[in-house]
Amino acid sequence: MDVKTLCLGALTLGDASGYEIRKLFEEGPFAHFYDASYGSIYPSLGRLLSEGLVSVTEMVQDGRPDKKVYHLTDEGLTVFRAALVEPPVRDKVRSENVARLFFADYMDEDTLRAVFEGYLSEFRTMSEKIRSLDDGYISEGRRFTRGLGLVFYEGVADYMEENRDRFFESVRRDVMTNNKSEEANLKTADDDGN
Amino acid sequence: MDVKTLCLGALTLGDASGYEIRKLFEEGPFAHFYDASYGSIYPSLGRLLSEGLVSVTEMVQDGRPDKKVYHLTDEGLTVFRAALVEPPVRDKVRSENVARLFFADYMDEDTLRAVFEGYLSEFRTMSEKIRSLDDGYISEGRRFTRGLGLVFYEGVADYMEENRDRFFESVRRDVMTNNKSEEANLKTADDDGN
DNA sequence: GGGGCCATGTAACCCGTTACATGATTGA
């Protein structure tokens, strides 16, 4: 499912401009499971328009730039529904943060602490942001995935806090071991292929 | 952090071939936070070799194809350490599965059930796989991130099971509401921009 | 006999990011 399809999905929530759609990904309800930038959203909307899957209304505003408000057409909805029937591909995750933590024993402690605390506070911020949202009426899918996000952010944040001390302590031990084996390497540097 | 850097990281765990490195991403300890295919791993190893960051030994095997076992050089380790100092970019997540659940009320129930149960069983499988691993000795970073993965997989799986019934029930209500408003749309189809 | 694992590699393609261009308004 590409950005184009997600734009159709975005418009099922109501008419919106490219800028507003971007915010759905940035900090709105899509933030937990997808990301997209202007460079993919605007061209997507353009293509959807030429395919008749969305219509557009130019809104003249004063005090701020004009905007183009897009609306899902019946055909657009049909196409979106068809896209949802396709079996989903596996989740794609790419976390440099976790990678850093994985290789904790190859980092100096200050950097590691910064990564750890930065990551943790990001998770706390996210979970608080979700909690503080007023739900009004939202669809069950939206409510459910929001709960899913909450479980994820809070679960990870709690885990990190609970294991913080032990983690840094054990990493320090690993680092000492690494240093020893590197010293040993220096003494036998010739059979190293280097 | 690109695949090239992750290949260096992979080799801190021990010498390995491209094929073996791929398995780290596919089902090994990297699986929770990164993914990479042969098409990126082999070229990466080639470039690392020409840069002197890894060395290679051709291993002739019988009964199976020969393989090239790569080894991290001192310079490779230095470069890897330097890469870890760079502040990590934000996690990238892209989940078609969650997207499907978000738009639950635009799917027919059979498809939705298939997505739901498929996703759930994927998570159960993953968490069981992690649990069943014998740890022997592994670095704290690795242990910690494994725990992180476990919290994630089990947290989400539990959430899904606990909320399953309510979810499907509420979605059914949403779907009925949608159908009603679409019928209403048909009656006023002319002011639809379509 | 067929499917799956072992094993390496390349080339075309694609989707998306980054960076740039432009510019008014509002609030600190």
Place this chain on the structure above:
DNA sequence: TCAATCATGTAACGGGTTACATGGCCCC
């Protein structure tokens, strides 16, 4: 006055995926 928000768009670049090519062994 400086930064942020609102708002749309394009072009170059890039990293990675998909698909293809090749081929033997092992187990059912």
